[in-house]
Amino acid sequence: MTQPNSPVASPPSVPPTGTEATAPGRRLWRRLRAHRMGLAGLVVLALIVAGGLLAPLISPHDPGATHLEAIYQRPFTVGYGLGTDDLGRDILSRVLHGVRASLLVGALALAISLAVGVPAGLLAGRYRPADLVVSRLTDLVLAFPFLLFAVGVAAVLGPSLWIAAIAIGVSHIPSVVRVTRVETLRIGQLDFVLAARVQGAGDARVFTRYVLPNALSALIVQATVIMPTAVLSEALLSFLGLGIQPPTPSLGGMLSDAQQYASTAPWAAIAPGVAIALICLAFNTLGDALRDALDVTTGGPAR
Template sequence: MTAVAPLTSPAEGGLGASARRAWRTLRASRAGTVGAVLVALVVLVALLAPLLAPYGQTEVHFDTPFQRPATVGFALGTDDLGRDILSRIIYGIRASLQVGILSVLLAIAVGTPLGLLAGYFPKLDAVVSRLNDVVLAFPYLIIAVGLAAIGGASLTNAAIALGIAQVPTMLRVVRAETLRIRERDYVLSALAMDASPWHILLQHVLPNCVSVIIVQATIIMPTAIIGEALLSFLGLGIQPPSASLGIMLSDAQQYIFRAPTAAVFPGVAIVVICLAFNLLGDTLRDALDPSTSA
């Protein structure tokens, strides 16, 4: 009697196909290309901040406050303490990416397992989904501000607060994808072969959730960056004298009419970073969304 081989998950080798599809979509999409290039530049600036910044992030020049942009030695001018705005923006971009990456990793680490369990086990779903709905009833930034206030003001605590606040969204996305995948033929075949639930989750469901997790991460990233700027603006994030785009906006509001560019340039930096990740995320969603994929 010939043995019948069980159906295997298309994720075996399918991740490479998804990557190739995403690459083709990025190349074909002008918005996606712009987003990918901007993200690459932002990451490069963050990595090379000590080399690119003309001055240190806390270096002051008391004899040259409120210098205008294009002043010799200060391309974007200086603030009230004579600190170079360009240098502080470069270091602020690095801080924003640090907080964004940490919060995204935390959201993935917590939200993905909970989403898998809720999507695969109906009894757990009844509990986890209801608790998740309760958390989602509160605005994202309210949760982040509350957690940051409890934990104390620091870069790490800001990242933890923003990451925890994003867990419900990641959980909901992974749960929905798990519900879809568990009805696929290869999962039903594994069940017929008496595979354990944990084997199915790890070998079949999780690999096929990778694409939606990546897309959701690119969506969470700009939200976390804006959240970091807000927390720092309120004094609950990165603390002076360290550079942060939110701190720069908070300081600049005191002399907005005397030196408006001190607020404009950090604001533009936040917009560019968030726009870059949004453009990249939208393109990846179009490329990797299973409902539109061939």
């Protein structure tokens, strides 16, 4: 007979199965899928990215080729799906390559802001002296208006795709620093991080194993904010002649050219404008969905 106070053997620990191990990923996908606007944004963004990546293969014409015999062709004309501009260049081909260039600038700007902002935010969140220095440098960057900073960089180094990406990336470093710093301060006070430090874990191990994995959701959401802003900034710089230079197509450059003959061929301005709007809208709706899906304090996305 078993004694009343005799210890009962605990069941052996069972390693998580494949379904249990992938539960967080499945839960994230389920929440994202329930967010209809976010799912629509994901689909639209996937189509836009695919169009940009495959632009050299699916463009019906050379984006820089002129066809003087076919100037101002209206949309849905045979051979010119979105019409032509004042030089007979195919607008559809130019929009596809312009989307490609805009996404490239956005990706480069995002990489620059994350590469500088994340380490700076980690140091600022951990060390008081570093926090003082990083905060002052962040305030210094924020003190310069983006357009003035971009004009200065372009004047010194010359306008180009890479210069536009650098200017946009530097302008977004402060936002990444602030997000990373706040997450470092928050996560650094959690019990499992304090326990790891008691066991002798150094700062490098804490940053890489605990802080960054738990701050990833906030950084992903911040990335969906930076990308559309970078696309808009690139369009602005190209519109002013400070970004991507001809003959490389750019959405902002197309808008700048189209304003001269807007009354004759308005479709030349509508096409790149709609492309910019779709990119920004897709990123914003996807960012909202990811923010809701990654929020562990809620049971799911807002309907």
